[in-house]
Amino acid sequence: MTEVGLTPFLILGAFLFACGVTCVTVKRNAVGVLMGVELILNAANVNLVAFARFNPAFRLDGQVFALMVVVLAAAEAAVALAIVLNFYNNHATVDVDEAKQLKE
Amino acid sequence: MSLSVILFVVVATATAVSAVGVVASRNVVRMAVWLLFTLIGVALLYFLLGAEFAGAAQLIVYVGGTLVLVVFGVMLTAHGPLRELRTKKGEWLVGGALGGALFALLVAMSLQLGSPATAPEGDALPGTGQLGLAFLGVSDTAPDGPITGVPADKATRRTRASYLLPFEIVSVHLLVVLVGAAYLARAKRRVNP
Numbered sequence: 001m002t003e004v005g006l007t008p009f010l011i012l013g014a015f016l017f018a019c020g021v022t023c024v025t026v027k028r029n030a031v032g033v034l035m036g037v038e039l040i041l042n043a044a045n046v047n048l049v050a051f052a053r054f055n056p057a058f059r060l061d062g063q064v065f066a067l068m069v070v071v072l073a074a075a076e077a078a079v080a081l082a083i084v085l086n087f088y089n090n091h092a093t094v095d096v097d098e099a100k101q102l103k104e
Numbered sequence: 105m106s107l108s109v110i111l112f113v114v115v116a117t118a119t120a121v122s123a124v125g126v127v128a129s130r131n132v133v134r135m136a137v138w139l140l141f142t143l144i145g146v147a148l149l150y151f152l153l154g155a156e157f158a159g160a161a162q163l164i165v166y167v168g169g170t171l172v173l174v175v176f177g178v179m180l181t182a183h184g185p186l187r188e189l190r191t192k193k194g195e196w197l198v199g200g201a202l203g204g205a206l207f208a209l210l211v212a213m214s215l216q217l218g219s220p221a222t223a224p225e226g227d228a229l230p231g232t233g234q235l236g237l238a239f240l241g242v243s244d245t246a247p248d249g250p251i252t253g254v255p256a257d258k259a260t261r262r263t264r265a266s267y268l269l270p271f272e273i274v275s276v277h278l279l280v281v282l283v284g285a286a287y288l289a290r291a292k293r294r295v296n297p
Contacts, residue, residue: 004112014210019123022203028189031177053153066158075281077170081177082288094181
């Protein structure tokens with residue numbers, strides 16, 4: 001074994017994805033849930049770039065869509081944090097178990 | 105054991121351990137720090153794969169932008185008991201089982217995939233210049249080879265295509281989303297006396 005194949009990257013992406021899903025389901029802090037979503041997006045990105053490297057038909061597409069995902073993740077984090085801050089201002093908590101309505 | 109294998113093992117182990125740290129730590133500030141290490145590890149993976157521009161964008165946009173946003177969110181909301189919310193045992197059980205099942209499914213799929221053991225010889229990933237031209241719609245982005253992994257009768261060569269439209273859509277989307285986020289999070293004037 002002199003070079004790393006495609007499968008180790010896919011397995012690492014699967015591991016990151018599983019960690020992200022566990023984080024989203026388990027965390028009670030809304031910001032923690034957001035971090036789980038970031039992990040999931042990164043797992044998808046690892047897969048995209050790995051396929052771009054190992055499949056000659058996707059050499060450009062993989063990188064381009066990885067960059068798109070990075071930008072969309074930034075947008076998603078901005079909106080989610082704005083909602084979390086709004087919720088925190090109205091209810092003085094960030095526990096998603098107690099989140100029933102956004103208004104006071 | 106060549107150098108690339110050793111590097112991959114080191115970086116992948118660091119990334120995976122940091123991801124576990126994000127899930128396992130209860131303190132939300134520590135979760136943010138573990139997430140920082142995970143994102144840096146993913147950026148190093150991009151560098152190992154030869155995608156320098158994606159790795160640099162990951163470092164600049166993700167680590168420098170998104171993570172700073174998340175840390176601001178942590179600092180604005182984490183005080184007192186909210187910093188460490190405990191999760192019930194049953195929720196850990198359900199979440200862990202869900203994550204483990206998904207991981208097993210994805211690993212089984214990846215092992216079935218019949219991966220190419222080595223990267224195709226002699227062609228590195230396209231660099232920054234080619235990516236920029238593809239985004240601007242100047243260069244032809246149709247792949248060199250036929251698309252593999254699909255039935256033979258569907259593996260047609262694509263005609264001329266560019267990423268100008270997705271690029272514009274994503275730019276306007278980011279602008280609109282940031283304006284909306286600023287509107288949502290604005291400081292409100294108190295009406296009650």
